Amino acid sequence: MKNKRLSRRDFLFVAGTAALGTAIAACAPKTTATPAAGQAENTPANAPTKANEIMEINFWNGVGPPEGTLLEEFVYDYQTKHPELKINQWTTDWDPFYTKIRTVAAEGVGPDLCVTHPNYLATYADIVFKPIDDLVSVDKDIKPELFNQVPWDACFRNGKQYAIPMDAHLLCLYYNIDLLQKAGVNPPQSDNDLVEVAKSFTKSPDQWGINTWFSGNGIYWTWLAYMSHYGQKGMLNSDNTKAVFNNDAGASALQRIYDNIYTDKFSPGPDLGVDFATAFSQQKMAFCYDGTWMKFTWDAAKLNYSSVMFTKQQPGTWGNSHIFVFPRLGGAPKTQVAWDMAKYIVLNHSVDWGLKAGHVPALKSADQDPAYLATMPQMQGFVDMLPYLVYLPRVPQQEAIGAEMQGSLSSVLRKEVSVKDALKKSEAKVNQLLATPL
C-alpha cells in the first residue's frame, strides 16, 4: 500500500496555489456598482426606498472640533426626527477634508452633503458640487431675502447657485475689557489709536499689545483685511483675470504688518514662538486680531472680552463662510434628503451656531434673535463688519495663489525681501497662474 503522507514539496505547492487563488480573488472587480457620473439616476443605490428600507446619507463635515462637534449635534437632532434615515457623519479638519474631496472628485464618488467654503466653488463647482437652482426655486422655506446678502451671494458661481450659507466668519479686533479698564483707555476705533494703545501695553517678552500672524493663512488673511482698510477690496480685478494688489494699498497693508513687529514692536516676532491664543487668554496680550471661531476659546478661559470694528481709511475685513453643498453624485432622492437636512440645520440651529460657535449666522432672523443679541456686545464688532467682508479669490487657481502669497508675505516678515520686491514678484506669479487655465 502506498504511503499517502503529504510531502513538504506537495504542501508548499498546495499553499502556494491557495495563496495565488486568494490574491486573484481579492483583486477581482466588485459585482456591486457604485454611482458614477451620469449614472446616478439609474443605480440601485439611488432607487426610491420602500417603506421598510433605511436610506443612508453620507455627510462630510470638515469644520473640525470644537465647532465641528456642535455641527454633529445638529445632525444627530435631525437624525432623531428621521428614523428612516441613517446619516453617516465624518468629522475632520479642513486639510484631510479637502484631500478627500480631491480624491473622490477623480473617482466619481462622494458624500451626499458636505460643508465647504465659497472659494472652493471655483475649484469644484460642477466637478464635485452640483447646482441647486432647481431645489431653491421650488422650496417654500429658503428665500434670498431671509439671508444676509454677503454670505448668500457667496453661494453663486457664474450665475448658478451651488450652496446655502450657514454663516460668515471673519476677522475682527478682540480686546481684553479688564486690561483696558485698568489702563483707563477706550477701545480703539482707528489704526492710529490702536498703535498708541498697543504700544502702551507692551512690555516684551511677557506682555504684548496685539498679535500679528507671520505665516500660513494667518498672514494672508490679515494682509487682505488690512488692504481692504486702505481701500483695496480683494486682490484681483472684477473679472478675476489680473492681480491688482501691487499698489499703495497692498504695500501699506504689508508695511503695517511689518511695523507691528519690528518698528512699533507691540507684536511678538516669529522667533519667539509666542502662542497668541494662550497669551490673550492669560491676559498677556491686550488685543487679538482673530476670527469668530475664537469665541469658544475665550469663553472656556472665562475671559472678559469684547470686539470692536476698527478701520484705517475705510471699513473692511477678510472673512469666509461655511456653506452646505451637494456633491453631484448623490442622486435625486438622496439629494432631496440632503437638501432637507441642510435646510433644517440652517433654519433651526443658526442661533445655536452663532451663540456657541461664534460665527455670524447667515440667516437674518437669527441675528435678531434675543438669545443671539445677548452675546452682544462681545461679537458686535463682527456683526458690524459683515457688510465689508472680503472673500479669498474665487478662481480655480486659488490654492496656488494662496501658496504664493503665504510664502511671499511671510518672507517680508522674516526680513528676507522688501515689501516692494515681494509684491512685485507675487503680482507676476499670480498673473501667470491666472493666465494658465487648469
Added chain:
Amino acid sequence: MSIFRSRFRLRSESGREALTALLFMLPYLIIFLVWEIAPFFFGLWISFTNYNLLHLNTLKFVGLENYAKVFTDELVGTAFLNTVYYAGGLVVIGFILALILAMTMNSTRFGSKFLKWVCFIPYIMTISATGIIWKRIYAGQYGILAQIFKAVGLPSLAFLNNSGTAMPAVIVVGIWIGIGYWALILMAGLQNIPKELYEAAMIDGAGKWGQLRFITLPLLRPIIFFVLTIAIIGSFQVFGLVTTLTGGGMGEVYGGNPGYHTLTIVMLIYAQAFKLLDMGYGAALSWILFAIIMVVTLLQMKFIGFGWEE
C-alpha cells in the same frame, strides 16, 4: 525523442521545485508588480503630461515641460538644499554617534540589553507621535526646552520657527529616531569580527585608535555601506517627520516652517501633486529625486564599495 524525454525527466525534479517556489512567491510578485512597478512606470508616463485629477478631460502630452519647470521653480532649489542639509547632518553626525553607541554596547557587559532596548524604542515609535512630542519639546513659549532655558536664565527660543535652528532641530530628532537601529546593525557587524584579531593587534602594540582604523573599520565596511545607504535613501525621502514638526500650520500649502527653511523635496512633491493637483509636475519631481538618489548610491558604491572582496 528518448534524449528529449530523458532531459525532460532530469529537469522535472528541479522544474517542480522551481515551479513550487514560483507559486509560493507569486502572491508577493503580483502585489509588487501592481503596487510598486506599475505605479513606477505610470509616474514616468504622467511626468510627460499635464495630468490633473480634476481635469482629466484636458489631459495631453507636454513633453519635457514639467522637467523644464524644475529649473525655474525657486522652491525646488530651496527644497533640494534643505534636503541635502538634512541628509548631510543626519548621516554624518548620526552615523558617528551610532558607531560610538555600537562599540559601547559591544564592549559593555552589564546593562547592554537594557541599552539596546532603550535605543531601539524611538525607531519603533510612529513618526507622527514622535513629531508631536518633539514639537511640544521645542515649542517657543511653553515648550519643555523653553522652560528649562528660562529656569537657567537663558532666553527662550522657538527652535522650529527660527530660520537658523529649525533644520538642526529636525536633524536632532532624525538622529534620535535612527541611531538605535543603525547601532544595532553595526553592533551585529562588530560581533562578527574575530576577537583574535584584536588580541594579535594588542600584542603587536596597536592602540585603540589603531585597532579601530586597521581592524574594525575595514572589516565593518559591508555593514557601514549598508547603514549609510539606508540612511541616505531614508533622509532624502524624509516627509512625515518634517511635516509633523514644521508643517500644516493654518492652511499652509507647502509646510516647512515659516520661510520654507525645512521644506524638503518630498514635501514639495506632495504639495504639488496632492494639494495643487499638478500631478504631472509632482511626478517629474519624483523621478528627478529617484535619479539623484541613484547617483548618490552609485557614488557610494564606487568610493566605499561593498568591501566583501576584502
